[in-house]
Amino acid sequence: MNAGKSLPGQSVEAARRSLTSRFKSGGVDSAELDARMLAGAVLALDLTGMIAAANRRLTVEESARLEVLAQRRLSGEPVARILGVKEFWGLPLRLSDATLVPRPDTETVVELALDMLRAGGALDRRLRIADLGTGSGAILLALLSELPNAGGFGTDISAAAVDTATGNAARLALSDRATFIACDYASGLSGAFDLIVSNPPYIRSADIASLATEVRDHDPPAALDGGADGLDGYRTLIPQAAAALAPGGALVVEAGLGQSAEIEGLMTAAGLTVAGQPRADLAGIRRAVAGRQLPR
Template sequence: MSLIAGTTRQEALRHATRCLAEGGIADSDARFLVLDVLRLSGTELILGGFEPIGPAGAAALSEALARRLAGEPVARIVGAWEFWGLPFGLAPETLVPRADTETLVEAALGRHPDRTSPLRILDLGTGSGCILVALLSERANAFGIGLDRSEGALIQARTNATANGVGDRAAFMRADWCAGLMAAFDLIVSNPPYIPLGVIATLADEVRLHDPAAALDGGVDGLDAYRRILDDVARGPVRLATGGSLLFEVGHDQAEAVLTLGRERGFVAAGITHDLAGHARVVAFASK
């Protein structure tokens, strides 16, 4: 069966599931694409399963399935993804928010548990803004700044902050890490590029071909961004306020190296947090 105007919603789901299964792709991707492309809720798919998808629906779903079979991630096809229970639009210049990064949000909140605290937050390499927006959603009196070198990412981050109700407490600026900013922050967070240059060519096509290269490339050893950020914060004029915290997401085998870099620059190591897979995922430092 091919998709035509008279194809019902349930037939479209079966067709999508079969097509993707033949390509070794999970059933969940088929359901996600059908719901998103046809603009349906799960209830509408069940109760209105015998409704035809129409010519526009057939064309749009056929295109989406072809893109998925060609290796494009679902998130890129639909242009959005969920993080911390919140919706985030994507741009070509932004990474797809990943569950591992929620470990960074959780660790940051754990270091500043007072929900009423007027935290000053800095998110370096903000991308879609998912980290900063998630933190602001949990701390109603906090204000944050997201920095990124990509104007496209910043436009998307501003849109996401507004869509998630924190736009009035978030500012986004174009900058090369901390360059041009002069302030003290209670919380500095970053998920910087950390893939070693020589490893990028070996990454799965879904990452290598569809994620922005600038958000992956961490230099020869994957640690260039950590060195730069730690140097910037250690020297100022961006700095940690008294009692402040600096937290990084790190690659699965980079925690000890990043801890060493921080200690060498005078920061106090404040712990490592592991993700759900057991990998050392977040490195925290306290103010000197």
């Protein structure tokens, strides 16, 4: 009955290999990585430490804790949720039930935002940034880590998400330049911004049931559901952002599959000038769309 489970007295290496095998059998795509991360979390060891401790024997308590985490992963819970932290742009971010798990695709927004600032000759001056629907604070904190002269505001309709982002800013020593506010997109902001970024909900309501278990059952529904066509959030945030941008300021948003052209249309309708081609992610999906508020 216990075949394959991590048992007291089993070596660290044997436990990791056993867990990898169980995850592969359970259909976990990143079985080896997930097994190493969960074992490392239980044993408080990084990769180097696990190699050095390969022959150490698990205690009863360690075996029990590892088994609990293994069952959670086999049930479809993502490793980031189990551990409560996810790296984004090289920054470790704490998560909560109110925040999405930051994904590598979203780093495309950070890349394009930095390029927009570079093209506008704004990288070296003091900048005012807003991140609308900030969640864990991922995009804003990534940008502030690259822009020492910038300060910014992150907004989220969820007060719990605001608390999570505020904590992340504190742990990254960015609290003096990052302020988080509970409001709907830009509705609680004032003044003009040099850069506005956003990763709004963009999944079509009818498509949510077919999402991967890790997303459908563990990410907050309000952060996923973009309405019938997935564009409800953009219809709200783009006009707000256009009104809040300083002359020459840029808006960069994340887009879902096949949505970039419609988002560009919403930007144009709000008086923004579409800035070049959308930026593709590593899968070739047009993931980040940019517009600029030209000086009047």
